[in-house]
Amino acid sequence: MSMNELLARFHDVAANPSAQMKKYLAEGKKVVLTAPVYTPEEIIHSMGLVPMGAWGGDLVLDRAKEYFPAFICSIMQSILELGMKGTYDGASAIVIPSLCDSLKCLGQNWKYAVPGIPFIPMTYPQNRNNEVGKTFVKAGYRRVAADLEKATGAVFSEEALAESIKVYNKHNAVMRKLDEALASHPEVTNAQRSDVYKSAFFMTKEEHTVLAEKLLSALNETPASGKVKIVTSGILCDAPSLLESFDALGFQIVADDVAAESRQYRTDAPEKPEALDALAEKFAAMDNCSVLFDVEKKRADLIVKTAQERGAKAVVLVLTKFCDPEEFDAVPVRRACEAADLPFVLIEVDRQMADLGQARTILETLRDSLNA
C-alpha cells in the first residue's frame, strides 16, 4: 500500500468508529469501551475483548443536559450523549477511570443514563510511585478484571496479560517511531496525522501496529517544506475544523503533548515476573500529564524541551473548555514557554465548535508573527 492509501485507511477507521464496532461484533467479539484517560487496555485485550476508545464526538448536546450542568467539558458530555443515543449499543461494558472530577461524575451519571452498558470504575492512585501506590493500583486492576469477567464472561489470567503487555509495548514503540518520523514529513497533513492517532482507539493494537509499521516504511523522501513547525498540547486535538485550520494556515505539528495522542505512548510496562506488577510499574512511571500529580510541573519543561528538539517555532495549547486540569496547567506551561523565548498561544475548543472563529484568528496572528 502506498502512503496515501495507508493514510486513507487510517482516515476510514478514525471517521467510522461505529463501523469498526459493528465489524468486531459481527466477528463474534465483545467490545469494551475505554473512556479517557489511561484506561488499562492491556487487561481488556488480554481477556480476548476489544477495547474501543470512547472520547465522545463532535455533536450537538441534547440529552446529556439532563445529567450534566453546562460547565462540564464537552468530552464527558458527548460520551454520555452518545451512550444515551444508543451509539455505543452492543458494547459489553465501559471502563471509566476517575482521574479528574468530571470523569468521576461521568461514571456516576452513566449508571443511570446508560443502564444497558455496565460501568466499570478504574480508581488510580495519585501518589503512585511508591509501594502503597503500586499495591493500590494493582487492587484497581484486579477489580477491573473481576468486573469484566462478570460483564463479559471472559476470564482473566496473568499469563495472557503478559502477552498483551508485549503487544501494547510494541505498539507504543511503533507509535513513538512514527511520531518522530512524521516530524520530518510535512507532506502528511495535520488531519492525516490526527487520523493515525485517532484510529488506534478503534482497532486492535495488533492491527494498528501493522498499519503503522507499513506507514513508516511507506514514508517517502522528505520534501522541502515552508510549513511552520509547532507542538500541540492538550487533551484532544481532533476537531476537523481545527486541523483544517492548521493545514490551511501552513502549520505542521511536529510533536504533541496531547492526551489522546502521544501522552499515552510514552511509557512501557517493564518486564516483571508478575504481569500485574509490570502494569502497576507502568502507571507508577507515568508522568508529565495534567491529570497525574506532578508537583514539579515537569510537563511544562517537557513541552519546551520537545519543541526545541523538534525545531518547533511555537507551542499551541488546545484547551478543552471546562477542563480543570488543563486550565491550571496552562499558566505554568505558558510561563515555561516564555522563559524559553518560545511563542505560546492558547486556543479554547469544545466538541460543539462548528466555526472556529476566534481560534482561527489567533492562529493566523501566530503564523504572521512567526513569518514576520
Add this chain to the structure above:
Amino acid sequence: MAEEVVVKKTRPPLDPNSAKFKLGQIAAKAYSDAMEAKARGEKVGWISSNFPVEIPETLGIHVCYPENQAAGIAARGGGARLCEVAEADGYSNDICAYARISLAYAKIKDAPEQNMPQPDFVLCCNNICNCMIKWYENLAKDLNIPFIMLDIPFNPDNEVSDEQVAYVKGQFLAAIKQLEEITGKKWSDERFKEVMENSCRTSRAWLDATAQAKYTPSPFNGFDLLNHMAVMVTARGKVEAAEAMETLAREYKENHANGKSTFRGEEKHRIMFEGIACWPWLRVTATGLRDRGINMVTTIYADAFGFIYDDFDSMIRAYCRVPNSINLETSRDKRIKLCKDNNVEGLLVHVNRSCKLWSGFMNEMSRQIGEACDIPVTSFDGDQADPRNFSEAQYDTRVQGLTEIMETRKEAKA
C-alpha cells in the same frame, strides 16, 4: 422633599458564654495563632479543608485553610477583585473561585478582608476534589515550597475497601515523617490519642446540635451552620472546639424547650440547601428564604463533619467517606436521611459553577432525593466565591416557585 433618615441598628454585645461568641473566637484565633507562629519563626502550612486535621494538630503545627479564607474574602466583597488578579495571570474564569482567590492571594499577599500568613509548605488532600491537587501544585510551584499530598481517591463503591485504607494509611504515615522533617516537630502517640478524642467529641456535639432541626419549628436558622462550620473545618481537634460545640447543642436544646429559635419570624417551610453557600450573596440568599418564612433546616454539612471513629483505621475510613469522595448512592442516602430526620419539605440546589464534582451528578441525585422524600426540587445557578456567576432575579424566581409548590402541597394536605 422628605429627608431620608437612616437608622443604623446597633447589635448588643455577644454573651462571652454563648456558643456564637466562643465559636467566633476560635475561628479568629486560628488565624491569629498562625500569624503569631509565623512571626516567631515557626513553619506554617496551608491545608485543604478535609485533610486529616489530626496530623497538624498532633504535631502542634499551625495551619491555615485557603478555602476558609477564600469564603471569608468572598463574603466580605473581595471575591471578584482577587479572581480578576488570577485571571490576569492567565487562569480561566471557569476554574474554582476559591482556587483563583487563593492563587491571587499567594501572589499579592494581602487581602484586608482576611489575611493569613504565607505558607512554608502545603498539605493537600483530594478527598473533596481533584481540583485541589492542581490548585496546590501551582501554589507549591509558585512559592517553591514542599508539597505533602494525601491522596484519597473518589470511591465508586458503597464501602471503603481494605485496599483503600492501606493506601491512605501508608501515605498518612509518610506525611507525618515529611512534616517532622520540615518543621522539626515530633509526633506523639499520646497527643494523637487526645486529638482524636477531641475531634470525635467535637463531631458528636456538632451532630447533636444539627440534629435539633428534627423539631418543628427548628430551634435554629440553618444559615447559622454555615458560620459555625468554620470551626469544624479548622479546629475540630481542639478541646475548645469541643466545648463550644457542646454549648451550641445545649443552646439549641434550650431554644426548643423554651419555644425559641435563631430563625427570625414564623417558620412556614423547611428546606434542605444543597451545595456550598453563595458567599458573595449570602445576605441575598438568606433573605430570599427568610422573607418567605423558609428555614434551611439542614445541609450535607450537618453530616459532613461527623468524624466519629474508634481507632486509627476507622479514622482513615471516616476521611474516605467525606462528601464528594463517595458515590451517588451513598451521597443520596445521606441526604435522604437528613431530609427525613428533619422533616424537610423542599430541596434547593445550588448549581455551583466553581464545583464541577459537587454539581456534576447533582441533577440525577436530586431527582432521586426528590422522589424518595416526595419533595419538590429546585435549583439555581451560582458560585461559592465569584459574585459574577449569580443572578438575584433567577434566585428569587426559583425560590418563589419552590415556595408556591410547597404551599400548594400543604394546602392539599390540609
